[in-house]
Amino acid sequence: MNEDIEICQCNAILKSEIVKAIKEKGLKTADEVGEATTAGTVCGGCIPDIEEILKEVNG
Ligand code: FES
Numbered sequence: 171m172n173e174d175i176e177i178c179q180c181n182a183i184l185k186s187e188i189v190k191a192i193k194e195k196g197l198k199t200a201d202e203v204g205e206a207t208t209a210g211t212v213c214g215g216c217i218p219d220i221e222e223i224l225k226e227v228n229g
Pocket residue numbers: 177178179180181209210211212213214215216217
């Protein structure tokens with residue numbers, strides 16, 4: 171993935187880490203991504219981005 175960007179600034183979680191967790195663990199919701207990676211668990215500002223990534227990966 172050449173578009174590796176930091177999605178969650180609070181916890182410094184990269185897009186690649188989120189994509190990997192979604193694929194490896196079959197995550198379906200932003201809540202599950204939060205549990206798996208901690209992304210989205212502080213200010214919540216990145217949750218819309220996480221939802222976009224979920225759509226991208228899960229179709
Ligand atoms: S930017 Fe992800 S929780 Fe704040």
